Amino acid sequence: MLPSWLTEAYVQKALQNFHKDDQLRVRKIWAKPATEKGENYVGVMTRIYVDFERGDGTKLKSSYILKQGVPSDAPQAKLFKEYDVYNRELEMYDVVLPKMAKILQEANFNDKLMAEAIIVDRDRTIMILEDLAPLRYMNADRVKQLDMTHTKLVLDMLAKFHAAAIVLNQREPNLLSQNYDAHFFSRSKKGYGEVFVGLFRAFIRYVNTKPNLKNRYAEKLENIIKNLMDYAGRSVDVGEKDLKTLVHGDCWTTNVMYLYDDEGNPITVLPIDFQFSSLTSPVVDLHYFFSTSLKTEVKDKELELVQYHYYGLKKTLEALSYKGLFPSLFEYQLQFERRRFLSVIIANVFQPIMVYHGSEDCEFINLYQDTPEGIKFQDSMYENEEIQRRIETILPFLDAKGFLDAH
Template sequence: MLPTWLTEEYLQPRLRDYYKDDQLKVLKIWDKQATEKGQNYVGLMTRIHVDYQQGDGVVQNRTYIVKQALSENVPQAQIFIEYDVYNREMDMYEFVLPKMKELLQEAGLDGKITADAITVDREYSTMILEDLAQSNFVNADRVKQLDLAHTKLTLELLAKFHASSVVLKQRHPNLLTKSLFTHFFARDKKGYTEVFNGIFRAFMRFINEHPELKRTYGGKLEKFSGLIMEYGARIFDVNEDELQTLIHGDCWTTNIMFQYDDAGTPRSAIAIDFQFSNYTSPAVDLHYFFTVSLREEVQDLEPALVDKYYSDLKASLEQLAYAGAIPSLQEFRLQFERRRFLSLLAHLFKPLIIYNGSEVTSDFSSVYKETEEGLRFQKSIYDSEAVIRSATRLLAILDDKGFLDLQ
């Protein structure tokens, strides 16, 4: 159902401004829910249909995405408010992303890294965005995960995004608002402590139900109980000699959309959802993306993928005329490796991300709370051969590299 304030009179001046058509007239608005129950925990998304007449008399029908903050009485909304995710995303769409697009275009790079914002309305905590589906962008299958072609396109996108943010900070530092310097594990905030401790306990119940995993890794993993948030904070800490960029912050399959050619081959990628963007090491995006979004055979190519990302990043920084030191490949590999523990933290969400069962919940707290519904949902998402294989592979890597030993 459309918000009562979203009327023809409200939308018309905003579309006139976006399309630069002072004679544009909105004729009709109607809505269709843009996401199914259980698919979006952070906000409300609605696809609206709009009939409008252009100044030249041509009548168009277009769709747009209306993205609203959750009502404050929704339980998880308080966590998102504490971490300023709604203002952060509005800042991204209103100030940061348009300037990044402009920088890329000026450098002769494709500037399309996300949907355009038709309007950002802070009074209603709402954004009206371009509907990328109208340009034939679609999501890949989150359960099947991404093959090599999709992965390479996403890395090229991340390289442009990260590179343009470095130049943005250099030339327009005032655009990076306070909210862009906080993250899930921020030491001055507490909301996500319950979330991560809860999903870590769910992970430990899973480990303890599988004798081989329990025998091999159970004791080491138990030592991290109560320390998850500090280990997460260390990952986001950046040394002076390390490259810092704006990161997407939630880079996984559903937050990347692809265009395809007639043969079904992916040709371009674009990012959506910037509630968790922040300024830190770009390796954070890579570890999260690699852990939760790639097929096993693509994960096995990790060293080559890191090298490809670095090559794309370096080329983009050079084309953007970045006036600063670019780390060497070896330095970047070390920067990536220092944050490998993030792959364990990201994996805590992987059972939910690739879940394809019948249990559905619209309450984010079911992911981490030990209520009857929560425990049932957590058991259901972990009941998967894919999760067992993934956890076994990941823990072997982390153990071999010494990341399961307390530092």
């Protein structure tokens, strides 16, 4: 059912402005949900179908995506309001992403950077975006995860995204300094602290069911949880010598869409969902992406993937005639390594959600609250044998590097 304000007249005016055609006329609109339950916790997405006629008489049928915030009575509504995720994404589509696209076009990088915004309505806190599905963009399988070809396409895209934002921030420092300091681990905000601590408790609960893991790591993990958000906050802090840019902030399988050729090979990729974009180190995106989205044999090549992104970023900045701080590859790898605590959180508490394909109730509050329903869902996340194998591998790795000790 369409919102009462989403009338034919409203859509007609938006399309007239977008197409620069005052004679355009909308003949019919209808809609259906664009995502299934549990696929998107941050907003409500509706696919709108529109029959319209251009001023020259051309009759067209198009579909669009209406993005709205979750209802005000949803359990997560207060959380997302605290982090101002909706207004931030509106500004990304309305101002920041178009500026970044123009910067890339200066160096003849003309690949599509985002879905076109038909309208950004700040009064209603909604957007209507072009529907990428008819353009043959689609998500890869979040459960099967990404092979090397899919992974490198995302790294190519992130190199251009990060480079454009570096140049934009150099040209217009006031633009990004206002609204892009809030991230999952912001010390000035509390909402995600409750979420991550709840998720981490579920992780510890799983570790305690495995005697070999419990004996080696349970005590260390209990000590970490006391300082979890502070340690995570340090991971996104940026020093004077660190590279700093706007990151996507939530870059994983479901938030990138691929275009495939006729043989089924991915040829390009497009990011979506910019509610958590923030100013920090570009390697924050790499940790998040590597820890949530890659097949095991691809993630095992992590150092080479950081190198691949580094050279893509360097090449793009050179094409954009960037003059400013840029680290050596050695320094960049160190910047990545210093933020490895993000793997403690993301790989161990986020990834089980992102590859979940069980049957328990996946309502947002069940992700982290210790209600009977919540505990049942959380425990079921760790029934995934691949997740169990990864935990067996990553805990010794992180422990040997010192990331499970107080620091």
